[in-house]
Amino acid sequence: MTAPTRLAPIALLLVLPLLLAGCMGATGVPLPVDRMTALRHQFEELDLLEEEAIKERIAALRADIAGAEGTRDRALRADVHRKQVLLGYCWERLGAFSDAQTHYAQAASGEYGSVALFRSAQVAEHLAARAHEQMGDPNVLPEERQAAAEHYKLQRERAVKALERAANYPVDSRVLLREPPVASVSPGLWRVADLRREAHQRLDVYYQERLIYRVFDFLVSVAGGRERRASYLLAIIALAVAAKLITTPLSAAQFRSMRAMQAVQPEVRKLQEKYKDDKQALARAQMELFKKHGVNPASSCLPLLVQMPILIWVYYGIRYYIYRFQGISFLHIQSLADPDVITVGGMQWPGPLLLLYGVSMYFSQKLLATPAATPEQQQQQKLMTYMMPVLLVIILRHLPAAFILYWLLQNFLMTGHQYLLLRPERTKQAAAAGVAEAPPAPPPPEAIQKLSQASQGTRPRKKKAKRK
Numbered sequence: 001m002t003a004p005t006r007l008a009p010i011a012l013l014l015v016l017p018l019l020l021a022g023c024m025g026a027t028g029v030p031l032p033v034d035r036m037t038a039l040r041h042q043f044e045e046l047d048l049l050e051e052e053a054i055k056e057r058i059a060a061l062r063a064d065i066a067g068a069e070g071t072r073d074r075a076l077r078a079d080v081h082r083k084q085v086l087l088g089y090c091w092e093r094l095g096a097f098s099d100a101q102t103h104y105a106q107a108a109s110g111e112y113g114s115v116a117l118f119r120s121a122q123v124a125e126h127l128a129a130r131a132h133e134q135m136g137d138p139n140v141l142p143e144e145r146q147a148a149a150e151h152y153k154l155q156r157e158r159a160v161k162a163l164e165r166a167a168n169y170p171v172d173s174r175v176l177l178r179e180p181p182v183a184s185v186s187p188g189l190w191r192v193a194d195l196r197r198e199a200h201q202r203l204d205v206y207y208q209e210r211l212i213y214r215v216f217d218f219l220v221s222v223a224g225g226r227e228r229r230a231s232y233l234l235a236i237i238a239l240a241v242a243a244k245l246i247t248t249p250l251s252a253a254q255f256r257s258m259r260a261m262q263a264v265q266p267e268v269r270k271l272q273e274k275y276k277d278d279k280q281a282l283a284r285a286q287m288e289l290f291k292k293h294g295v296n297p298a299s300s301c302l303p304l305l306v307q308m309p310i311l312i313w314v315y316y317g318i319r320y321y322i323y324r325f326q327g328i329s330f331l332h333i334q335s336l337a338d339p340d341v342i343t344v345g346g347m348q349w350p351g352p353l354l355l356l357y358g359v360s361m362y363f364s365q366k367l368l369a370t371p372a373a374t375p376e377q378q379q380q381q382k383l384m385t386y387m388m389p390v391l392l393v394i395i396l397r398h399l400p401a402a403f404i405l406y407w408l409l410q411n412f413l414m415t416g417h418q419y420l421l422l423r424p425e426r427t428k429q430a431a432a433a434g435v436a437e438a439p440p441a442p443p444p445p446e447a448i449q450k451l452s453q454a455s456q457g458t459r460p461r462k463k464k465a466k467r468k
Helices: 003-024 033-047 051-067 074-094 097-107 113-135 142-167 195-207 211-223 229-263 265-274 279-293 302-320 352-368 375-398 401-436 445-455
Strands: 174-179 189-194 341-344 347-350
Touching: 033 074, 033 174, 033 189, 051 074, 074 097, 074 113, 097 113, 113 142, 113 174, 113 195, 142 195, 174 195, 189 195, 211 229, 211 302, 229 265, 229 302, 229 401, 265 279, 302 401, 347 352, 347 375, 352 375, 352 401
Parallel strands: none
Antiparallel strands: 174 189, 341 347
């Protein structure tokens, strides 16, 4: 097996977790408690101002932001983000929601991003509710109703995007929430809430419309209903088993391809020795050899390509159903909606479930290891056998524990299937090795008797021939 072909499945396994972690990994820094408290007091102060005073505050905030434009000082940039949030809130107080969303969007990537994202989401939900009312008003003209429908869809999409970004913050992040949610209704009451839980709860309302959400909800209801915590674990187990049953023919095809590649490895080594100074001639000779024996080097990658859509589908299903996994415990994990991490010394380290997945991945790679054609490829394969589980554990540490549990079960089932497929082959190899290294057969009884008599100094008596 050539080096690019050998590394192709590994590359596919690494690219997919990177994509998934990029969709659902931690993307923000939590706002410190002291700064959140100070911002809360400023919001409460703005709630008490009259319209003219708010306009004066808008002019002052604009001047301050313009004066610090382009600064590279970290503390000054954080202060600019804070003032952008306050400026957006001032526009929100005046009912200029479009201007408010613009400033919230500018502050969403800064230190006050968690507050800005929630303010933007709540403004979008308020505008979507107003558009929905306009859509159902019989006195509204058809063209205005159509415009309201488009505005309703746009604001819902903005709310979902803002809440999804907020849900990607680390565990135990906090956020400021206002009741009533929109600042144009004054006065308001502020409270500090769990950012991820609030974001997941609001997103659950939007995700219920999606087919994947309904499939997960059906599996949970069949397993016992939402009231039973075991139903969620049983749903994940059933999903892992169903996915494995679907991909079993693909796994068998992948095994046959690997076995065919192993069979032609001696010929590949001869070609590499013969054309070691001519890479192009070696490539042509290898392709002719593969064609002669009916071997496709890329066939071991095709089953992985087919299995990836199933894994992505499950990932999005767990992502959309994530709020229902809140508070569902499993072993040491308090909530399957949170990543399996342990905080030590202010840093988050992979938890036992993630480490168990890494160990299972290592044994799976060892089981699938094929004889390398060259010492360089053998060293490369050995390096990837150790490095890939470590990289996957690091990459996946921000994903929900529910998804890690599914992937761990899937890996157990896949490894067990591979072991059963490889068992006859290993038995044949062990039998062949046993025949080659077997001790010589014991001598027959007559030879043992002769040796015994020779050691005692006697000779065996010859039998007399019978007379006719």
